[in-house]
Each structure stands twice: as structure tokens, then as C-alpha cells.
Amino acid sequence: MSKENTSSRLPVMSKRPLSSTTDGELQQSAPKKIRKVETGHQRLKPSTSVAPPKRPGPVRVTNKLLPPARAATVAAAPSRGDAKKLSAHAPVAKGASKRPGWDLKGKVTDLENKIQNYQSRLKSSNQENEDLKTSNAEVQKNKAQAQEETKHLKQCLGALEAKLTNLGQVSIQTSALAHCQDSLRVCQDMVKSLQELVARQQDELHCGEMERRKLHNTIQELKGNIRVFCRVRPLLSNREATIPHIQLPAHDNKAITLAKIEESHVGRAAETQKNYIFSFDRVFGPHSTQSEVFEEISLLVQSALDGYNVSCFAYGQTGSGKTFTMEGGVMEDMRGVIPRAVQQIFKSADMLREQGWQYTFTASFVEIYNETLRDLLYMGKPNKRSELEIRKTTNNEVTVTNLNYQRVTTEDEVCKLIILANQNRSTARTNMNDQSSRSHSIFQLDIEGENTGRGTKCKSSLCLVDLAGSERIQKSQSQAERFKEMTAINSSLTNLGIVITALANKESFVPYRNSKLTYLLQGCLGGNSKTLMFVNISPEEESFSESLNSLRFASKVNDCVIGTATANRK
Numbered sequence: 001m002s003k004e005n006t007s008s009r010l011p012v013m014s015k016r017p018l019s020s021t022t023d024g025e026l027q028q029s030a031p032k033k034i035r036k037v038e039t040g041h042q043r044l045k046p047s048t049s050v051a052p053p054k055r056p057g058p059v060r061v062t063n064k065l066l067p068p069a070r071a072a073t074v075a076a077a078p079s080r081g082d083a084k085k086l087s088a089h090a091p092v093a094k095g096a097s098k099r100p101g102w103d104l105k106g107k108v109t110d111l112e113n114k115i116q117n118y119q120s121r122l123k124s125s126n127q128e129n130e131d132l133k134t135s136n137a138e139v140q141k142n143k144a145q146a147q148e149e150t151k152h153l154k155q156c157l158g159a160l161e162a163k164l165t166n167l168g169q170v171s172i173q174t175s176a177l178a179h180c181q182d183s184l185r186v187c188q189d190m191v192k193s194l195q196e197l198v199a200r201q202q203d204e205l206h207c208g209e210m211e212r213r214k215l216h217n218t219i220q221e222l223k224g225n226i227r228v229f230c231r232v233r234p235l236l237s238n239r240e241a242t243i244p245h246i247q248l249p250a251h252d253n254k255a256i257t258l259a260k261i262e263e264s265h266v267g268r269a270a271e272t273q274k275n276y277i278f279s280f281d282r283v284f285g286p287h288s289t290q291s292e293v294f295e296e297i298s299l300l301v302q303s304a305l306d307g308y309n310v311s312c313f314a315y316g317q318t319g320s321g322k323t324f325t326m327e328g329g330v331m332e333d334m335r336g337v338i339p340r341a342v343q344q345i346f347k348s349a350d351m352l353r354e355q356g357w358q359y360t361f362t363a364s365f366v367e368i369y370n371e372t373l374r375d376l377l378y379m380g381k382p383n384k385r386s387e388l389e390i391r392k393t394t395n396n397e398v399t400v401t402n403l404n405y406q407r408v409t410t411e412d413e414v415c416k417l418i419i420l421a422n423q424n425r426s427t428a429r430t431n432m433n434d435q436s437s438r439s440h441s442i443f444q445l446d447i448e449g450e451n452t453g454r455g456t457k458c459k460s461s462l463c464l465v466d467l468a469g470s471e472r473i474q475k476s477q478s479q480a481e482r483f484k485e486m487t488a489i490n491s492s493l494t495n496l497g498i499v500i501t502a503l504a505n506k507e508s509f510v511p512y513r514n515s516k517l518t519y520l521l522q523g524c525l526g527g528n529s530k531t532l533m534f535v536n537i538s539p540e541e542e543s544f545s546e547s548l549n550s551l552r553f554a555s556k557v558n559d560c561v562i563g564t565a566t567a568n569r570k
């Protein structure tokens with residue numbers, strides 16, 4: 001039965017005229033109606049207390065824990081059993097506690113009172129329930145807020161903890177930084193003292209370098225400012241296994257003997273041997289390598305970087321190995337004096353750069369053919385070649401008009417110029433040598449060095465000369481043009497000999513201008529210059545006379561050198 005039904009009956013019961021009914025009827029009907037009322041009270045369960053519910057005060061833990069629906073049920077009504085208890089304890093209207101059985105009206109009144117009482121309690125319970133709901137909602141809201149706040153606080157805490165950790169790290173880093181700063185100060189002190197040490201050592205190094213240059217020059221002077229090396233070419237064919245007419249003593253690398261076996265004019269002895277003994281600064285046999293030869297010259301090349309003019313000549317008959325000695329082959333171990341000297345110059349300049357030296361290099365390559373100068377670095381049209389003239393500058397330096405003076409910075413650049421010069425070089429066929437060069441070729445590297453820190457400068461020239469063949473006219477069977485070439489070559493070589501002799505004898509007049517060769521090489525042939533002459537010898541027996549001539553010419557030069565060395569010792 002619904003609550004609505006229960007409540008609708010109660011007014012009916014109260015309005016029924018009791019007088020028109022019998023006690024029995026009333027007695028029978030009354031309990032039914034009471035039961036119906038009680039049935040309606042079943043919705044009040046579960047009730048844990050019959051005490052009138054108090055108005056909700058401050059939120060209690062029990063209320064918080066109860067779900068809202070259950071709280072509402074408690075407030076709605078007690079259970080049937082509870083109703084009995086309630087009836088037992090419920091306050092009874094005054095004067096209704098002991099109603100006689102017939103006082104049905106009174107009982108009804110009592111019951112109505114009770115109902116009113118319950119209704120008011122129900123109302124207050126509902127109110128209380130509503131209050132609890134509101135309070136619960138507030139609690140939930142507060143709880144959510146509290147959770148939010150907790151979350152926020154946790155975040156703050158996390159951030160603070162992170163900050164704290166960072167602060168810890170910062171303090172570690174600060175102490176590490178302080179440590180580093182200390183180390184830096186120590187290092188700075190160390191760097192300062194090292195810089196002072198380096199400066200001192202640079203001073204010492206510079207002094208050492210200048211001392212080295214001086215001593216090096218002294219050694220070169222003691223060895224002689226004009227030196228002669230002899231080199232014997234190996235046999236080019238296997239026709240002759242030995243070279244009996246050239247003797248090189250095993251124990252002495254400065255001597256060479258040409259032995260000539262002549263028929264005896266006396267008659268008894270079949271033949272006699274005539275020995276021509278020569279002595280030079282060094283004699284290289286047929287098996288000497290290019291690097292062995294250069295080793296002896298490298299000290300002179302060093303002098304060029306130190307500021308001394310250096311010249312190196314290769315003298316000898318056609319085919320004796322002059323070009324091979326000066327230029328050599330393409331293979332590394334076949335490279336001759338010019339490429340090796342260039343390599344050494346650039347390497348040494350690189351090393352000296354660390355000591356504050358800056359070098360500039362200018363290369364030129366010229367040939368003298370029939371007493372005419374030709375630029376070997378010329379790249380224009382052959383018929384557009386300008387005439388080259390040797391001139392002297394106001395500084396008394398020799399220069400050539402219209403000649404290509406190429407600024408070079410690397411060894412490679414110089415090697416390319418050498419290739420170009422070779423292509424330009426005049427060659428002509430002769431009976432002596434298919435690739436015979438009929439001109440003097442002069443490679444010149446002008447070197448300018450400056451040590452700005454020390455205020456020191458040096459200037460020098462390195463001249464490497466491959467002379468034209470020196471053979472006699474008859475042997476080469478030269479005709480007309482060849483005769484003219486030969487005359488010019490021999491004339492200039494003779495003049496070279498004369499100039500060297502005049503220099504060695506310290507003569508007041510040196511006839512440089514007698515030939516283009518000596519005029520051009522004037523700067524590299526006197527004063528503070530150092531000269532080296534190679535005399536190249538062909539090993540073939542038929543070249544005996546030419547070899548003898550060459551050795552005699554070289555010996556004349558060498559004798560002059562010995563005279564100079566003796567004078568130095570005094």
C-alpha cells in the first residue's frame with residue numbers, strides 16, 4: 001500500500017461518526033486501520049534510534065560516511081518493529097495513557113496525535129536529511145577543494161623539492177666553479193710564465209739561428225766559395241761492362257784518373273799508360289744516386305735561404321749527364337738538383353716561419369741561345385716575343401727587361417714552371433745527342449725574407465744553370481748553324497772560366513760583360529755568393545779527349561778555389 005493511500009484514510013477515520021457504530025465494530029475496525037497506518041510506517045526503516053532526530057549540527061563523521069539515500073531513509077520513517085518501539089516510547093497525549101476500551105475516539109485521537117508526531121518527526125528528518133545532503137554536498141565540495149588544494153600543494157612541494165635539489169646542485173656547481181677559477185688562476189700564472197719562457201727561448205732561438213747562419217757561412221767559406229764536383233755518367237748500353245780508362249780510387253772520393261794507353265815509340269815495350277790525375281771537392285762515380293749528389297749541395301741551398309747568393313752549374317760535353325744532374329727524371333728517386341733544391345727551400349721556409357720569418361719567392365727561367373736571351377716561361381705567340389735585355393738597376397742588381405718574373409708560393413707551382421720551361425727549351429738534333437740542348441738554361445729563384453719581430457731582412461738568389469754542351473766542333477760534325485751555336489757556346493764557356501778565375505784571384509776587373517751568361521749571372525758569381533760547378537764526364541772511351549778537356553777546365557777552376565781556401569786559413 002502506498003503512503004498516499006495511508007494518509008488519505010486517516011482523515012476518513014477521524015471524520016467517521018463513532019456514535020453510530022458498535023463497540024465491536026469499532027473494536028474490529030480500529031485495529032485494521034491502525035495496522036494500515038503501521039504498514040505505512042514500514043518505509044521508515046531502518047531506524048536505529050527512536051529518539052527524535054536532532055537538527056544537523058556541524059558535520060559528523062557518521063553522516064559523512066552514510067550515502068545520501070540511506071540517510072534519507074532513516075529520516076523518513078522507522079521500521080515496523082521500530083514503530084512498536086516508538087509506540088512504546090512515544091509520548092502519549094495527556095490523559096490517553098489509560099483509555100478505557102470504549103474510548104475509541106480518544107484512541108483515535110491518540111493515534112492521530114501519534115501520526116502527527118511521526119509526521120513532524122518525518123518532516124524534521126526530511127529537513128535533517130536535506131541539511132545533511134546540503135552539508136554532504138558542501139563536504140564533497142570542500143573535499144574536492146581540499147583535494148585540489150592538496151594536489152596544488154603537492155605540486156608546489158614537488159617544485160620546491162626540485163628547487164631545493166637545484167639549489168643543492170647550484171651550490172655544488174658554485175663550489176666547483178670556485179675550484180675551476182682557482183685552477184684557472186694557477187693556469188693563467190703558468191701560461192704567463194710559459195709565455196715568458198717562450199719569449200726567452202724565441203730570443204735564444206733567434207740568436208741561435210743567426211749564429212747558425214754565421215757558422216754555416218764560415219764552414220762554406222772554409223770549404224771554398226767556389227767548389228767543383230765531378231760526376232761520371234754510367235754507360236748507357238751494355239756494350240762495355242767496365243770503364244778501364246776512368247779510375248776512381250775506392251778510398252778517396254775526391255780523386256779521378258784518366259788513363260790513356262799509348263803505343264810506345266821506343267819499340268821494345270808494346271804500349272805505355274799515361275795517367276791524368278785530377279782532384280776535386282768530390283767525385284761521384286757512375287753508380288752515385290741523385291740523392292747522394294744532392295746531399296752534398298743541400299748545405300749550399302740552405303745558404304740561399306740564409307741570404308747568400310748561390311749558383312750551381314753543370315758543365316760538360318753533350319750527353320755527359322748535365323740535364324740529368326740538374327733536372328733529372330720524373331720518378332721521385334730520379335729527381336735532380338733543381339726540384340730537390342726547390343723542395344728544400346720551401347720546407348726550410350715553412351720551418352723558419354715558426355721563428356717569425358716570412359719569405360717571398362720569385363721564379364724566372366731564361367735560356368741563352370747564340371748569345372740571345374729567351375724567356376722559357378713565355379706563353380704567348382712565338383712571333384710576338386719581346387726582346388730581352390740585361391739591365392742593371394740603381395741597386396746594382398741585374399734584371400732582364402720583358403722577362404716573366406713569377407711570384408710562387410709552393411713547390412708545385414715551381415714544378416709546373418719547370419715543365420713549361422722544358423717545353424720551350426730549344427733542342428736540336430746533333431750527332432752527339434738526339435735531345436741535345438744547344439743553349440744555356442738558367443733557373444733563378446729570388447728569395448726575400450723578413451723577420452718583422454726582429455727587424456731582420458735578407459735577400460738572395462739561387463741560380464741553377466744547365467750549360468750547353470762543351471764538345472769540340474770537329475767531333476760533332478756540326479755544319480753551318482751548328483757551327484754558329486758551337487762557337488757561341490764555347491765562347492761563353494771560355495768567358496765563364498775567365499770570370500771564375502778573375503774572381504778567385506781577386507782581380508780588380510772581372511770581365512762579366514764579355515758574355516751574356518756571365519753578365520746575367522754577375523750577382524751569383526761574386527761578392528757574398530757561393531758557386532758550385534759540376535763537371536759531367538761521359539764514360540765512353542771515344543769521349544776521352546772531351547772528358548780530359550772538361551776535367552782540365554774544371555781543374556783550373558778548382559785550383560783557384562784551393563788558392564782562396566789557403567788565403568782564408570792565413
Ligand SMILES: Nc1ncnc2c1ncn2[C@@H]1O[C@H](COP(=O)(O)OP(=O)(O)OP(=O)(O)O)[C@@H](O)[C@H]1O
Nearest residue numbers: 233234318319320321322323324433436437468469
Ligand atoms: N747518372 C746517370 N744515370 C743514368 N742515366 C744518365 C745519367 N746521366 C745521364 N744519363 C742519361 O744520359 C743521357 C744524356 O744525358 P743528358 O741529356 O743529361 O746529357 P746532357 O749533358 O744534358 O746533354 P746536352 O748537353 O746535349 O743537353 C740521358 O738519356 C740521360 O738520361
